[in-house]
Structure formats: structure tokens, C-alpha cells
Amino acid sequence: MKTVLKSVVLAAGLFVAAQPVMAAAPQAKTLEQLLQQVQKDRLSEGKINKQREQEFLSERADKQALLSQAKRELVAEQARGKKLEAQFGENEKQLAELEEKLTLAVGNMGEMFGVVRQVAGDAQSRFQTSIISAQFPGRDKLMGELAQSKELPELPQLEDLWFALQKEMTASGEIVKFPANVITGTGDREQREVTRVGTFNLMDADQYLVFNGETETVGELSRQPESYMTATVDSYADNASGYSALYVDPSRGTILTLMTQKVTLDERYKQGGTVGYVITAVLGLGLLIVVERLIVLGGMSAAIRKQLKSDTPSDKNPLGRILKVYENNRNVDVETLELKLDEAILKETPRIERGVSVIKVLAAVAPLLGLLGTVTGMIDTFQSITLFGTGDPKIMAGGISTALVTTVLGLVAALPLIFLHSIVYSRSQSLVHLIEEQATGIIAEHAEKESK
Known part of the structure; x- marks a missing residue:
């Protein structure tokens, strides 16, 4: 009997521990009261468990519905993904075809762009050192813009490039006189009539001149070449018709500048x-x-x-x-x-x-x-x-x-x-x-x- 009572008490204790939120039952004073209380609590617990079971079953149905809906959505998304993947492949194929058409369409234009940039760069370096720029300054700026351009040249720019090259070729075969500011040996500027012999020489009445491409100025040489060379300048300037001998510099001023550094007999x-x-x-x-x-x-x-x-x-x-x-x-x-x-x-x-x-x-x-x-x-x-x-x-x-x-x-x-x-x-x-x-x-x- 004591053992049964002890088990009942322990069960009641466990029930109380499991249901801390339930209201505390009146304390039994006798064994009959305790038995009645245990039976009452047992019936109450059965109702609670059935209620919980009903709630679990209801929630299970809801979760099952949600799971079914999620599976349906997954199937739909998978079908949509396959459709998008097929569409992406088709788009890639069309894009490759369009890129190929674009390459074929702009191929000649791209090649022309590269040629224009190369020719413009070469022309810029040539114009910077050409003595023709002493007569026509600023020609290298347009060439520099074309050489550094990142876009396809327009038709007026191509015409300017063609005109600049044609002008250089034409002027290289001319012997002309034009006014220019000449920097003297003392650093002063004088307005003189300068004679240009093609792309070879610049000279005035009795001496050779040199063109500085960096400053685009014409100046006197620090020292004239030997007398037998400068003597031809005098005779050439005095000659009004026919032919006259003249020493020319095929390197466009480089040899003439080097000859000024030549040691004279007195210095030697x-x-x-x-x-x-x-x-x-x-x-x-x-x-x-x-x-x-x-x-x-x-x-x-x-x-x-x-x-x-x-x-x-x-x-x-x-x-x-x-x-x-x-x-x-x-x-x-x-x-x-x-x-x-x-x-x-x-x-x-x-x-x-x-x-x-x-x-x-x-x-x-x-x-x-x-x-x-x-x-x-x-x-x-x-x-x-x-x-x-x-x-x-x-x-x-x-x-x-x-x-x-x-x-x-x-x-x-x-x-x-x-x-x-x-x-x-x-x-x-x-x-x-x-x-x-x-x-x-x-x-x-x-x-x-x-x-x-």
C-alpha cells in the first residue's frame, strides 16, 4: 500500500512538473481525497492530450498543404529555369551571329582606323622636324589629334590628313622665299627673308639657318660651316636665273648641326x-x-x-x-x-x-x-x-x-x-x-x- 501510494505521489509530482502552468490543486488530506484528485487529474490530462492531438493533426494537415504547395512551386520554377536556360542558349547563339555580322561590317573601317592613326603619327613626327613647318607652322597638331583619337575619323579629318600629306610632298620640291622671324646668335629676333630649298636647307642672303621643331623657330647656327660651303650660299642668292651650285643637307639639318661642332684648325x-x-x-x-x-x-x-x-x-x-x-x-x-x-x-x-x-x-x-x-x-x-x-x-x-x-x-x-x-x-x-x-x-x- 505504501508502495502504491508512493508511486501515485511520484506520478502526481511528475504531472505537476510537466504542467507548471496549471492551477495548483487543493491539497489532499486523506487517501480518498488523494485518489479522487488523481482520478480527476487523470481525466483532465486525457482531455488535454486529446486536445493537443487534435491540434497536432490540424497543424499536420496545414503543413502538408504547405509542403504540397512548395513542391508545386518547385516544379514550376524548375520548368521555368529550363525554359530560361533554353532561351539563354538561343540568345547566346543570336549574339554570336550578330557579333560576327558586326565584325564583318566594321572590319574595313577598323583597319582604316589603324592605318589613319599610324599615318597620322608618322606625319606628326615628320612635320615636327621638317623645315617646311618653318613656313607653315602648327601642322603637327592636327596629326597629333588623329594619332591619339579613340574614335573612327570623320570624313573632314580624313580630307585634312590627305591635304597635309599632299602639301608636304608638293612643298618638298619647291624653292621658295618667305618672311620669318630669325633668332640671331645674340638671342634677338629679326624679320628676314628666308629661302627654303625643298626639305633640305634654310638660308638667308649669306648663311645657313636651322629650324627648331620643338619651338617652331628659325635661328642662326652657332657656327657656320667652312667657307667653301657658305660661299655657295652667296652665289646662289645672287643668281637670278639658271643654275648655281649649293651644298644641301639630305638629313634635314642634322648634318649641318653636326658640322657646327666640328673643330676648327685653330682649335685643333x-x-x-x-x-x-x-x-x-x-x-x-x-x-x-x-x-x-x-x-x-x-x-x-x-x-x-x-x-x-x-x-x-x-x-x-x-x-x-x-x-x-x-x-x-x-x-x-x-x-x-x-x-x-x-x-x-x-x-x-x-x-x-x-x-x-x-x-x-x-x-x-x-x-x-x-x-x-x-x-x-x-x-x-x-x-x-x-x-x-x-x-x-x-x-x-x-x-x-x-x-x-x-x-x-x-x-x-x-x-x-x-x-x-x-x-x-x-x-x-x-x-x-x-x-x-x-x-x-x-x-x-x-x-x-x-x-x-
């Missing part, structure tokens, strides 16, 4: 430095001695020829002084006369040959000085390489210029001195030979007289 000479000046002094001294010797020997030769035609000895020429020695020793024997005449010839020979050996020495010293300059120049070059490396050739240019120029100067000085030495030496030797020949004749004549 100054590159020789101190050694070059010493070589020049050696050459000058040698030339002075040569001139003095040629004048003196020429005078001696004339005096000797005059003496040969005269019977009276003169103290103003070597042969006359030798004849005087003979006159003063007519009565001596042949050996003594020969010795006297040899002594007189020995006295005259240094006067005749004076300075000839100096010329020879100077001719030998000049190339040695050139070699000295070469060595010193190479020393400077290697010092520059040691200090600054070989990155900048201009640093080594000074030493190399000295080395090469001094060698040239030494050879230039030695060659004429060698030739002049041979001339002076041959003339002095001819005079000595003439004096010895006359002395030998006098001795032979004196010996013949003694033998009689």
Missing part, C-alpha cells in the same frame, strides 16, 4: 698645349734659319759668278778671298800654295755651311717633341681614368687630343724642315765644290808654270 692647334707651342717655335726658328741661309747663299752664289767673270779678286766673296791668297803667294812652291789655299777654303767653308746642321737638328727635334707631347697626353689620360673611371669619354678627351695633336705638329714641323735642309745643304755644298774646284785649278796651273 690649341689642343696641342705647351708642347705644341714649342714645336711651333722650333718650326719658326728653322724657317728663319732657312730663309737667312737661302738669302746669304744666293748672294754668295751671285758674287762668285760675278767673280768668275772678273780678273780682279774681291774681298766680298769667298772665291775672291781665295784668289787673293793666290795673288799673295804666287812665288811659293806647289805644296805651300796648296796648303795656303786649303787653309783659305777651310776658313770659308764654315761661313758657307753655317746653320745647315742646325736645320737638321731642328728637323730631328720636332718629331721628338711630338712624341713627348704624346707621352704627356697619355699620362694625363691615364690619370683621368684612375680618378674618374672610363664612364665619361669627355674626361679623357683632353689628354688624347694633346697626344694626337702634338704628334701631328711634330711631323708637320719635321717634314718641311727636312726638305728645306736638303735644299740649303745642296746649295752650300755646290758653293764649296765650286771653290774647291777653282782652288784645284789654280794649283794645277801654278804647278804647270813651275814645271816649265
